[in-house]
Amino acid sequence: MVQSQSARLQVPYTPERGSSEGGWRSGLPLLPRRSLSAALLLAAGCGVAGLLALWWRQTPADRLQSLPDYLVMLAQITGLVGAYLLLIEIALMARFPWLERRLGSWLASAHRSLGGYLVLLLCAHVGLVVAAYSVSLRAAPPEVVVSILRTYPGVLAATAGFLAMLLAGFTSARSIRRRLGYEGWHAIHLLMYPAAAAAFWHQLSLGAQFTRNPWAAEAWAGLHTVVAAAVISNRIVIPFLSNRRHRFRVARVEMVGADVVSVYITGRHVAELGAEAGQYFRWRFLSRGLWYQAHPFSLSAAPQQNTLRLTFKCVGGYTKRLKRRLRPGARVLLDGPYGAFTGVLRRRRGVVMIGGGIGTTPLRAIAETLPGRRRDIVFIQRASKTADLVLTRELEALDRAGRIIYIPAVGSRKNDPLSADRLLDLVPDLGDRDIFICGSAGMTAATVRNLRRAKVRRGRIHTEIFDF
Numbered sequence: 386m387v388q389s390q391s392a393r394l395q396v397p398y399t400p401e402r403g404s405s406e407g408g409w410r411s412g413l414p415l416l417p418r419r420s421l422s423a424a425l426l427l428a429a430g431c432g433v434a435g436l437l438a439l440w441w442r443q444t445p446a447d448r449l450q451s452l453p454d455y456l457v458m459l460a461q462i463t464g465l466v467g468a469y470l471l472l473i474e475i476a477l478m479a480r481f482p483w484l485e486r487r488l489g490s491w492l493a494s495a496h497r498s499l500g501g502y503l504v505l506l507l508c509a510h511v512g513l514v515v516a517a518y519s520v521s522l523r524a525a526p527p528e529v530v531v532s533i534l535r536t537y538p539g540v541l542a543a544t545a546g547f548l549a550m551l552l553a554g555f556t557s558a559r560s561i562r563r564r565l566g567y568e569g570w571h572a573i574h575l576l577m578y579p580a581a582a583a584a585f586w587h588q589l590s591l592g593a594q595f596t597r598n599p600w601a602a603e604a605w606a607g608l609h610t611v612v613a614a615a616v617i618s619n620r621i622v623i624p625f626l627s628n629r630r631h632r633f634r635v636a637r638v639e640m641v642g643a644d645v646v647s648v649y650i651t652g653r654h655v656a657e658l659g660a661e662a663g664q665y666f667r668w669r670f671l672s673r674g675l676w677y678q679a680h681p682f683s684l685s686a687a688p689q690q691n692t693l694r695l696t697f698k699c700v701g702g703y704t705k706r707l708k709r710r711l712r713p714g715a716r717v718l719l720d721g722p723y724g725a726f727t728g729v730l731r732r733r734r735g736v737v738m739i740g741g742g743i744g745t746t747p748l749r750a751i752a753e754t755l756p757g758r759r760r761d762i763v764f765i766q767r768a769s770k771t772a773d774l775v776l777t778r779e780l781e782a783l784d785r786a787g788r789i790i791y792i793p794a795v796g797s798r799k800n801d802p803l804s805a806d807r808l809l810d811l812v813p814d815l816g817d818r819d820i821f822i823c824g825s826a827g828m829t830a831a832t833v834r835n836l837r838r839a840k841v842r843r844g845r846i847h848t849e850i851f852d853f
């Protein structure tokens with residue numbers, strides 16, 4: 386049974402220093418996350434500089450004489466940089482396995498952050514073009530818009546793409562995203578691919594930097610071809626071939642809580658996937674009412690020879706249907722494994738895992754695989770009420786087996802059971818440990834803040850957010 390947090394707090398665990406029992410080695414050396422992400426940002430920045438240089442070379446000073454000239458100049462710059470950002474946005478989601486394995490959710494959060502700038506740049510581009518023509522033709526903006534749409538080839542498709550991007554940007558605001566659910570949000574985001582194709586056609590047919598410079602046009606087309614090939618290969622061809630080989634099926638569906646379900650999947654040659662505890666797949670269950678959607682779920686147990694397991698909580702339409710309709714024998718298509726949130730991030734002997742609600746799943750899988758003594762791995766499970774604690778029996782079993790110290794921490798946000806002081810009470814050597822957190826964006830941000838207050842270094846905190 387779950388013990389109350391106060392009972393645990395009366396018997397805090399005391400750190401033991403200098404003991405070498407319980408074999409443990411640091412994870413494989415990976416190129417540090419920060420250096421790799423900084424290198425990517427630098428490369429992206431160099432691309433922007435290159436585009437600006439191209440624009441500069443092709444824009445003689447005497448072409449800038451009037452207000453419309455300046456407006457066109459700004460429209461060209463915002464259009465060029467916006468188009469480049471759109472390409473980067475798509476590349477970030479192209480699922481390059483090497484990058485996914487090292488940067489994981491950083492790629493998705495960079496994609497989310499850049500999305501806002503992309504929408505701003507494209508709005509500026511459209512506004513500046515319309516303003517430039519309005520001033521030079523002395524015409525009202527709506528008249529100019531109609532005239533541009535009628536006159537220039539490809540602008541109509543590019544405008545449709547622009548509107549789709551606006552919609553994607555608008556629906557990415559957290560409050561709207563929550564209301565829309567994963568299904569609606571994902572469908573809108575799929576529109577980005579035709580939108581990007583329309584934008585590309587527009588740039589090559591009307592972008593002065595490309596119409597006047599065939600080399601630049603070829604390089605630009607080459608860059609787009611590479612990214613398109615990566616998307617098609619990593620997101621369609623490789624998953625298709627992989628699923629043909631592995632032939633995954635649902636082996637067992639097990640209710641592990643009122644609204645929490647574990648699903649066991651078997652397949653051939655599972656080890657070839659190279660999946661690790663903590664990673665996630667996008668799962669598509671080929672059953673009635675489920676086959677047309679793929680949702681991300683983490684592995685909730687370490688992969689076995691021929692078995693994978695996920696555990697999901699019923700939160701919306703899809704997960705509720707999944708609970709009702711999923712039966713053993715159903716075929717499953719997997720896309721993945723994705724994510725860098727694995728035991729490889731461990732650099733210290735001591736580890737604290739903090740799982741918020743269903744965010745416990747990848748942590749439970751990682752905890753199962755981490756070598757060490759019982760006291761090395763403190764597993765804190767955060768929930769607002771006891772009913773929201775998931776996989777408790779399994780965590781208690783790991784505790785009894787001497788693999789982890791399991792601490793359920795139940796309490797409202799107001800009376801945060803994971804405030805900095807309470808965290809230090811629970812784990813006095815907190816600053817000397819690696820911290821793995823998984824949960825909602827709000828819970829993760831609050832916990833990171835508390836850990837920082839407790840003087841834990843940022844580099845020791847590893848997070849995974851169940852957000853899209």
Ligand SMILES: Cc1cc2nc3c(=O)[nH]c(=O)nc-3n(C[C@H](O)[C@H](O)[C@H](O)COP(=O)(O)OP(=O)(O)OC[C@H]3O[C@@H](n4cnc5c(N)ncnc54)[C@H](O)[C@@H]3O)c2cc1C
Pocket residue numbers: 562563564565566567568665680681682683684685695696697698699700701702703704705742743746747825850851852853
């Ligand atoms: C990398 C990653 C790994 C994930 N791993 C798991 C996992 O192992 N197990 C699991 O159950 N879920 C996991 N999720 C979340 C899971 O993908 C969503 O819960 C699922 O797609 C919801 O689909 P839906 O149509 O049922 O609900 P939606 O209609 O998409 O959502 C319904 C409502 O629930 C909210 N919501 C969505 N997800 C959650 C959540 N996890 N907790 C509370 N509220 C939520 C939404 O904001 C919305 O308000 C993961 C997400 C990501 C990005």
